[in-house]
Each structure stands twice: as structure tokens, then as C-alpha cells.
Amino acid sequence: MKKLSRIAVTPGEPAGVGPDLVLQMAEHIWDAQIVVFADIEMLTERAKLTGVTTQLIAYTGQTEKAPQGSLYVEHIPCDAPVTPGELSPDNGRYVVETLRQACAANMDGDFDAVVTGPVHKGIINQAGISFSGHTEYFAAQSNTSDVVMMLSTDGLRVTLATTHIPLAYVSRAITAERLDKVIHIINTDLKLKFGIKEPKIFVCGLNPHAGEDGHLGREEIDVIIPALDKLRAEGLNITGPLPADTIFNAKYLDEADTVLAMYHDQGLPVLKYKGFGEAVNITLGLPFIRTSVDHGTALDLAGKNLADPGSLQKAILKAIKLANREA
Structure with missing residues (x-):
């Protein structure tokens, strides 16, 4: 029997479309266990705002797929209230913490891949954190010299x-x-x-x-x-x-x-x-699989349930295929 792959997903900037897109992913039936590394209360508020009906389940190490319409969430609290479309440097450290924990979970072998939503590099740097991008961050966290x-x-x-x-x-x-x-x-x-x-x-x-x-x-x-x-x-x-x-x-x-x-x-x-x-x-070059969307935070669409989930869906599908050696 094929092992069930476990995929970590980070929504990225909480004021952007990342949370909206992640919530939409709950309607899909995935050939893997999807776990979102994010603030569960922020996702709950975004679901209410966008009218998406999603059951958010606290992740405690379960090894099973979430039922359709549900998401497992590894709760990582935001540092400040989130208003869709309005960036706040007060949540810069929160964004980086979601990446750190997802990276660590993959390095420890508990997860098979990480899929990242869009971040806003400028607001993270305004928070006092030197950040040039996901690629460079994961390389540093995993002690990988070249990616x-x-x-x-x-x-x-x-x-x-x-x-x-x-x-x-x-x-x-x-x-x-x-x-x-x-x-x-x-x-x-x-x-x-x-x-x-x-x-x-x-x-x-x-x-x-x-x-x-x-x-x-x-x-x-x-x-x-x-x-x-x-x-x-x-x-x-x-x-x-x-x-x-x-x-x-x-x-x-x-x-x-x-x-x-x-x-x-x-x-x-x-x-x-x-x-x-x-x-x-x-x-490429990391000791784990990492895929990501190809677009930015789209602040103007955040909280309106208007963002196209195509890239995130493709990123998750590609991560699953790579994890299963089917790419």
C-alpha cells in the first residue's frame, strides 16, 4: 500500500490572497494529507468574510486525509490583527515563523514537501528581518549552500x-x-x-x-x-x-x-x-521538496474570494507528484 504523503502549506502574507486560496483548497480531494501552517483564528475570520464554508481541524499528528471541505491546521498565532489588503510589519515575524516551522517539519522527516503561498518581502524587511525570498530562506535554514x-x-x-x-x-x-x-x-x-x-x-x-x-x-x-x-x-x-x-x-x-x-x-x-x-x-537542491505559486500577494483581491486558485492547486499537485516520485 502506498504511503500517504504529508504536505505542509504556508499561506504567506496574511493580508494577501494566500489565506483565501488555501481555504478554497479544502474543496479538493487530494492524494495526500494537507496541513496548513497558519493562524487558525485568522483563517476562520477569512472564511467568514469570503463566505467559504470550511471546517478547520487542529493538527495533532493525525495521519489521514481531511474530509472534503476540511483542512488540518498547525496553529501558529499571528502577532497582530489582520485586515485583508492592508500590510502590517507587526505580522512579519509571524510569516517567517510559519516558514521556519514548515521547514523544520520537512527537515525532521515528518512531512514530504512544503508548498508556499505568496509573501511580501518588503513588509518582512520592515519588521526588522532580513529576507530576500523563500528560496534563500529555506537554503539558509537547511544549511544548503547552493539552490x-x-x-x-x-x-x-x-x-x-x-x-x-x-x-x-x-x-x-x-x-x-x-x-x-x-x-x-x-x-x-x-x-x-x-x-x-x-x-x-x-x-x-x-x-x-x-x-x-x-x-x-x-x-x-x-x-x-x-x-x-x-x-x-x-x-x-x-x-x-x-x-x-x-x-x-x-x-x-x-x-x-x-x-x-x-x-x-x-x-x-x-x-x-x-x-x-x-x-x-x-x-532545486534542497534536502526536501518545495513548490510555490508563481504570483504575488494580490492585496486588492484579498478577502473578496476573487483570486484564481490555479497556481496553488498546481503547486500542491506538483508537490504530491514529486513526493510520490511521479513527476
Whole structure:
């Protein structure tokens, strides 16, 4: 009999749409046990406000699915009252505490994956907590030196060599050592977590036309091509560097298990155009499975039961598949 996977879900910013979306998930029948790490009273108030009928059950270690229309909740109290649509730095520490406890539960082996809702980085920093994002936070909490951000939608997976850094710093961040680490992480997790025996990794160049033989930049000649040649010599299946303005077409994508972009806005606009609201953020390299929605807090929709639950639903489904080695 297949073991029942247990998935931790963090709604994120309590004043945003995360709580609304989580409550909607209670109507689905999941092939896993879903446990929400959040303030149960805040969720109760949000359910009343949005008119959603959801039974919230205190999580005490049960190992069974919640009945349809119900959610298990690992209660973590907010530090201040929550008004939908109105950010408060007083709850910045609460948001981080939900992440800390969900991470610890996965590190301890009690859970098989964590799915994260949208947070507001600015308000967390206003609370006096240095926070650059879920990816970096989970890496620090798990003592993981290097992680890779992947966004996935139907027919396309995009991974990033660099993430949340200014464009002016990207060229200096693209080093042979960085590419070696990133591509090894991608190759390993595509094998272990996605079950792809021989991953095919397609790589973007950094410059227009992938440098055009050095006429539009030398990063490809001096750094990227030698790094990829070294990895190919180790047996990794790598194609590139290819120009970013041509790599995202069927000729290449039909063969690629992922496209590695050199920086955030090189690859993610294409991914989000193809599947916004249906994409999933996946962190590679962590010692546990982590997926996330591909959208922000949408403060203007909070408490109105108007937010589209598609991305959260996809993130939970992907986490379950990865936990069951079915991705």
C-alpha cells in the first residue's frame, strides 16, 4: 500500500490572497494529507468574510486525509490583527515563523514537501528581518549552500543561473564555478525528484545572439562555453549556449527537460507568458521538496474570494507528484 504523503502549506502574507486560496483548497480531494501552517483564528475570520464554508481541524499528528471541505491546521498565532489588503510589519515575524516551522517539519522527516503561498518581502524587511525570498530562506535554514530556482508549466521548465540580483551584477555572477554548481544541481534533481534518467539541459547565452563570436560580449567565449564543455566531458547532456531569442521555440523545447536562463528576466517572462496562473515555482537542491505559486500577494483581491486558485492547486499537485516520485 502506498504511503500517504504529508504536505505542509504556508499561506504567506496574511493580508494577501494566500489565506483565501488555501481555504478554497479544502474543496479538493487530494492524494495526500494537507496541513496548513497558519493562524487558525485568522483563517476562520477569512472564511467568514469570503463566505467559504470550511471546517478547520487542529493538527495533532493525525495521519489521514481531511474530509472534503476540511483542512488540518498547525496553529501558529499571528502577532497582530489582520485586515485583508492592508500590510502590517507587526505580522512579519509571524510569516517567517510559519516558514521556519514548515521547514523544520520537512527537515525532521515528518512531512514530504512544503508548498508556499505568496509573501511580501518588503513588509518582512520592515519588521526588522532580513529576507530576500523563500528560496534563500529555506537554503539558509537547511544549511544548503547552493539552490536553484525552477519555474514549471505545461511544456516548459525554466531554471535560473542567477535569481534576485540587479542586472548590473549578472555578468560578474556568471562564473565557471557558479555554472558548474547550478547545472550539477539541476541534473541531480531532474534525476532524483523528477525521475528523468538522462536529463537534457538547454542553456541560454548571456549576451544578444549568445555573444556573436565575441562581437557582442565575451562572456560566452571566456566563461560559459568552457564551463559547458567541461560538464559535457563529465557526461552531462547539455546543449548551448544558444541565443535567448531563439531557444524558446519548439525546435529546442520539444527536446529540452529544462532551459537554463542566465538571469531572472531572461527566462521567466517567457514562462509566465506561456503559463501565468498555471505555473509552479520549484526549489532545486534542497534536502526536501518545495513548490510555490508563481504570483504575488494580490492585496486588492484579498478577502473578496476573487483570486484564481490555479497556481496553488498546481503547486500542491506538483508537490504530491514529486513526493510520490511521479513527476
